[in-house]
Amino acid sequence: MTATTHGSPAIGDFDGIDLDMLISQGFRPVPVSGVRTLTPEVLGIDLSPAEASAGSAPGSHLxxxxxxxxxxxxxxxxxxxGPADSLHVAVLRERHGRGGSAWLHENIASCTSLLVRGPRDTxxxxxxxxxxxxxxxxxITPLTAMIATAVAAGRDWHLLYVGRRQESMAFADSLVxxxxxxxxxxxxxxxxxxPDVVSAAEEWASLRDEPTTVYTCGPVPLMRALEIGFEHRPGISVVSEDFDEDSEQTAPARSAPRAGGTTSASQTGNDTTASDATEVKAEGxxxxxxxxxxxxSEIDVPAGCTIIDALNKAGVRTLSSCQKGTCGTCETVILDGxxxxxxxxxxxxxxxxxETMMIxxxxxxGKRISLDL
Ligand code: FES
Structure with missing residues (x-):
């Protein structure tokens, strides 16, 4: 069956088989209700889904x-x-990305809708x-939603926002x-x-009577500095979601709080994907x-070959993004095994x-697994 969707170059440009697969796996066309230039390199895109997205956790992604x-x-x-009846994202045009953010910057003005799935919190x-x-x-993008939630809950908080130039930092002026x-x-x-982000966070936390959680999202060195700095520090835990340097912006991968203080989740977002490859388990x-x-039907997966690669070689189409086990796009239901x-x-x-796995x-x-593909 071919899914029928009208009115958007973004949808009309998809290969029909890809479109069928996207719709069958939960993607849906959502009208674009606004596009704004947040900085010379960051576009704000507003989407108006038919159903409200109320209840999505702060930090969720599309x-x-x-x-x-x-x-x-x-x-x-x-x-x-933003309001629960609409979805708002910010897309950084990645200079060295894989093309997704550039495509959106160049084509969003003629898109009446985008195919999206989610929101999902990782x-x-x-x-x-x-x-x-x-x-x-x-x-800054996932943190804006967390800050709004913290403010509404009366939580004690502070934001350290690091960037090269203020004019290139989306939301810097409005947040201040x-x-x-x-x-x-x-x-x-x-x-x-x-900045010495560890000292800054430590100084702020030292003035509090309760344990502090550091939420961080940005370049890998920034994340790692905080994770390493507080790894064995009682009273301060780190929850992070970083950008994949290979990918384009930020989307997420789960960080789980680590014992002794740091939890690391990765995300992809603006052409970003979830955590970096070194976070993926290499055991087994x-x-x-x-x-x-x-x-x-059966597909052989040789040693040294991923399930996705074996499926692709056999002509079975699948969805994927990071290919590193960090973004969640390839999540597949396990039927048996x-x-x-x-x-x-x-x-x-x-x-x-x-129940599911990242293929x-x-x-x-063992020697066999049955998947809902
Ligand atoms: S987890 Fe990203 S493609 Fe598999």
Whole structure:
């Protein structure tokens, strides 16, 4: 069956088979209700879904399907704070991205709708105790929703927003205007150099009586500095969602709080994807096995080959984005058998439940697994 969707170049440009697959896997056309230039390199896109998105956790993201010239691409964009009856994302035009953000910047003006799936939360915001937010560049996007939630809940919080130049930092002026400099610190690296984010967070937390959670999203070095700095620091935990340097902006991958203080989730967003590849489990054997599809056909997966690659070679189309087990796009239902999970998207509980798996990195336990494909 071919899905019928009208009125959008973004949809009309998809290959018919890709479009069928996207619709069958939960993507839906959502009208574009507005496009704004937030900075010379960041576009704000407003979407108006037919159904309200009330209840999506702060830090959640949308998956957006983009018809690149070389084929279908899925990108992840964090939701900004805003009314529950609409969805707002900010897209940084990545200079060295894979094309998704450039496509949106160049084509969104002629799109009446985008194909999206979600929202989905892989960041892990929790609402209690003092919160210190650290954003690097476009990493501000998921934090805007968390800050709005923290404000509504009366939570004690502070934002350290780091960027090269203030004019390139989306929401910098509006955040300072709305919450004041006592809540929002803007750090311009072009003028002041790299900040000592660990000392800044530690100084703020030291003035609180309760344990502090540091929520951070941005470039990998910024995330890692905080994770390492507080790894063995009682009273301060780190929850992070970073950008994949290979991908384009920010979309998410789950960070789970780590013992002793740091939780690391990764995300992709603006052409970003979830966490970096080093976060993915490398343990487990890498033997050959067989994947049984829903129609009963079987695909051999040799040692050293991923399930996705084996499926693609066999002509079975699948959705994927990061190919690193960090974004969640390739999540597939397990019908029978058990997975050797190697992703960083699902929680330990979800791994144990054996209901779904990320087929870009995870493998089968044993010689056979049956998947809903
Ligand atoms: S493609 Fe991102 S988790 Fe598999």
């Amino acid at each position: 998956e957006v399907a983009v018809p690149l010239p070389n084929g279908l691409a899925i990108r992840h964009y964090s939701l900004l704070a 960041f892990g915001y929790e609402g209690s105790g003092p919160a210190y937010f650290v954003a690097g560049g476009i990493g 205007d709305e919450y004041g400099p006592e809540r929002v610190t803007i750090h311009i690296t072009e003028a002041a150099g790299r 054997t890498d033997d050959d096995f067989v994947v049984e599809l829903g129609d009963g 058990q997975a050797d999970h190697r992703d960083s998207v699902l929680s330990a509980e979800e791994h144990a439940a054996q 870009c990195v995870s493998r089968a336990c």
